[in-house]
Amino acid sequence: MTRRTDVVVVGGGQSGLAAGYHLRRLGIDHVILDARTAPGGAWQHTWDSLRLFSPAEHSSLPGRRMPVQPGQTYPDAQHVVDYLTDYEKRYELPVQRGARVSAVHRDGAFLRVETDGGDWQARAVVSATGTWNRPFLPAVPGRREYTGRRLHTVQYQAPAEFSGQRVVVVGGGNSGAQIAADLAHAGIDLVWVTQRPPRYLADDIDGRALFDVATARRRALDAGRADTGGVASLGDIVAVPPVRTARDAGLLNPKPMFSRLTPTGVAWADGTTAEADAVIWCTGFRPALAPFSALRLRGTRGHIATVGTRAVDEPRLHLLGYGDWTGPASATLIGVGRPARDAAREISALLSP
Template sequence: MTDVVVIGAGQAGLAAGYYLRRAKRDFVILDAQERPGGAWRHLWPSLRLFSPAQHSSLPGRMMPVPADGGYPTAGDTVAYLTDYEQRYQLPVERPVSVRAVRRDGDALLVESDRGSWRANTVVSATGTWWRPYVPHYPGAFGGRQLHTVNYRGPEPFAGKRVVIVGGANSGAQILAEVSTVAETTWVTQRPPRLLPDELDGRALFEHATRRIHGESGGDLGDIVAVPPVRDARDRGVLKAEPMFARLTPDGVAWADGSSLPVDVIIWCTGFRPALGHLAPLKLRGPDGLIPVDGTRALGEPRLHLLGYGDWTGPASATLIGASRTARELIRRL
């Protein structure tokens, strides 16, 4: 019997591990990846975090400031998480693919491709990267389509006509660099809102925290103006069109009958929580999420969910948000 099993060794799982070790709990972290770094290992190399290094750190260890003094890249984050895991000698078992979590008498049973663990408490920290979301639109497009998870850089799109869908940070950053080599059109559900240049991801975190506590924080915007995004704004390409209504064989079309021929559609439309391993517990609500009190599942108090977004803690899918939520989770245990 293990006291606590943490599923996932990305930023949320490592933050939980830090506090579990400090609390001298018996625990293990199971990770499906062959190497450290979580989902950051799979992001495109030029991606920039939304906050500077000193505000994008896990507990106990500051993220080093990049050599250029700017916002850390995905590679910087992988290096940081790798060092963090080793520095605190966190007990990570990998690669271990967790298939199911079931009730087993007075414990939870975690089943994987490398055996099973009985645990008093399970912390699920599998994130969202493994469940990319592409909305359905009528029609069929004959060109290339890809999601954020498949994007690695702008080079393959040189000279092409590209539609980029999605008004959040990933869409803005991908638009910024693809627009340097291709003819781009940005489409979003609502007009994109850039934060003022002097604000970054810290402001988004504090805004999310105030909103969770029922306080009004005003309308800040939700896209951080990292340097590539500022450059795109200054070049005049950071202009969004309304969302199209359907796909056509050679592009997209709007409800008013207008259409646009394109070669590529990049869907920057987000993710859904990777919760398939929890299906045997039958905890999901009508919205597809598991009802929680803080991080604790209402239907199974031995289960905690960490790092999936605001529904499991303010901005808990970010480095700083995961850290603060993990601290509260372990304190509650």
């Protein structure tokens, strides 16, 4: 049996909920299909010590401010899960859990969305699948010979599992710095390696300022002015308190990127080596767009060409939450609201007779 609705939103994390909020406000019939069995998106799977970059009041989805977490300036991941759970209930968003989308096809006037529980026909689709399910692991020489544990950010939970071990953390972004600081505070034998010397943002800069900078860059580009460089011009690492404390205590001493893995560790081009029981790769993600492959829209770097959030070659498809290419800071809680609103308005115009 094929069901029909005006809009199918694929993904029930923060981007999918923001889309649902604006579609609901416009009175557009829609369903939100989420492969996870519980609310909270990827936030329910992060490491134990993760903190937001911004205070709660600057980490909110449209229509509902995130409440302050008692005793915390920067809320933890569980607080975000609780907030998203409440948000979904408050606005009675039509989320169907455990609904895994396998493919999206053109079907005449509709897009057909295949799931493990049957098909949907929709006049428009919003892709809000995020990146968490597509961790990126670089092809480093020696990776097949290395006998220790190889983990990505998505598999890291807490320092306790590495007690008494030697750990290499790879990555000079926020995840790499936060996980390295987490391990360093716990006294783990740590080597932190980065592609280039870490660039910390000024200590008084948080996610709200980053959103403003990203928005200013997008406005400049849209107006044909010179590229301001955006967030990348400020640095790579937000100095949240645990990172700042570890840095100032001399616990974070980054080394340049090694040239290869050995059976028991890592080695640099100058012959220096380090033993490692585990290597944690904080090397980022790719957009999780496999369900849309049948539409043949993907271009360079796995991206789909967009104007705003709308796919250039399939105007019935909008993409939310993948980064600046789908809206300034759109992969953040505070940043996804505006592109979600714009997508809902464009969809409303598309559906109008």
